[in-house]
Amino acid sequence: MASVLVVEDDQFVRSALIRHLTEASHTVRSVGTALEALREVAHFGFDLVILDLGLPDLDGAEALKMLRGITDVPVIIATARDDEAEIVRLLNDGADDYLTKPFSVEHLSARMAAVLRRARSRSGAEPPPRMIRVGGLCVDPLRRQAELDGVRLDLTRREFDLLTFLAGRPGVVVARKELLAEVWQQSYGDDQTIDVHLSWLRRKLGETAARPRYLHTLRGVGVKLEPPR
Numbered sequence: 001m002a003s004v005l006v007v008e009d010d011q012f013v014r015s016a017l018i019r020h021l022t023e024a025s026h027t028v029r030s031v032g033t034a035l036e037a038l039r040e041v042a043h044f045g046f047d048l049v050i051l052d053l054g055l056p057d058l059d060g061a062e063a064l065k066m067l068r069g070i071t072d073v074p075v076i077i078a079t080a081r082d083d084e085a086e087i088v089r090l091l092n093d094g095a096d097d098y099l100t101k102p103f104s105v106e107h108l109s110a111r112m113a114a115v116l117r118r119a120r121s122r123s124g125a126e127p128p129p130r131m132i133r134v135g136g137l138c139v140d141p142l143r144r145q146a147e148l149d150g151v152r153l154d155l156t157r158r159e160f161d162l163l164t165f166l167a168g169r170p171g172v173v174v175a176r177k178e179l180l181a182e183v184w185q186q187s188y189g190d191d192q193t194i195d196v197h198l199s200w201l202r203r204k205l206g207e208t209a210a211r212p213r214y215l216h217t218l219r220g221v222g223v224k225l226e227p228p229r
Helices: 011-023 034-043 060-068 084-092 105-123 157-167 176-182 191-204
Strands: 003-007 027-031 048-052 075-079 097-100 132-134 137-140 145-148 215-218 222-225
Touching: 003 011, 003 034, 011 027, 011 105, 027 034, 034 048, 034 060, 048 060, 048 105, 060 075, 060 084, 075 105, 084 097, 084 191, 097 105, 132 157, 137 157, 145 157, 157 176, 157 191, 157 222, 176 191, 176 222, 191 215
Parallel strands: 003 027, 003 048, 048 075, 075 097
Antiparallel strands: 132 137, 137 145, 215 222
């Protein structure tokens, strides 16, 4: 079973979640604010965080970004908001899944099981290579650092994961469906999500879609990364 942190300020919802998770044999800690959540995550090792967005001290979306600055623990967003653009933004910012309130305990259990399976699968995988070099691009997966021509790149978590995945397959065209599955850990999604991240990544690599150097998009096929010619 898992160690779970519930971040929820509604006492009724919080109590119901604690009761359900405890009955399912999970170890549960709970807090009602974003700052308390950050302190908990900094001091305890959790397998999963269930994060409400409507917190009294800090919006859950901002709390998610702060969490991602200190941990890769899987996060399921629990929200009453159903705006698609916001959901996409949360997934891009590092959420592993989301649930729209109200939801059943069965639905929560199924989503938790799926997220935990993916997390355990990643942790059991072979360690990443020490260094990846493609032209003037140098990516260090273990230290999570990347440089271009000796200059450190300031990348977000998702940008780094996308760059590492493509750089590890130089010259290979990767389908968008594969990028969603391997980088975003999703079997579904919007191509716009990938396009936005590729655009941000191109900007940091000093190129554009019209004048690519490393990142090349093959319309209707996928994306490849290769050294400049």
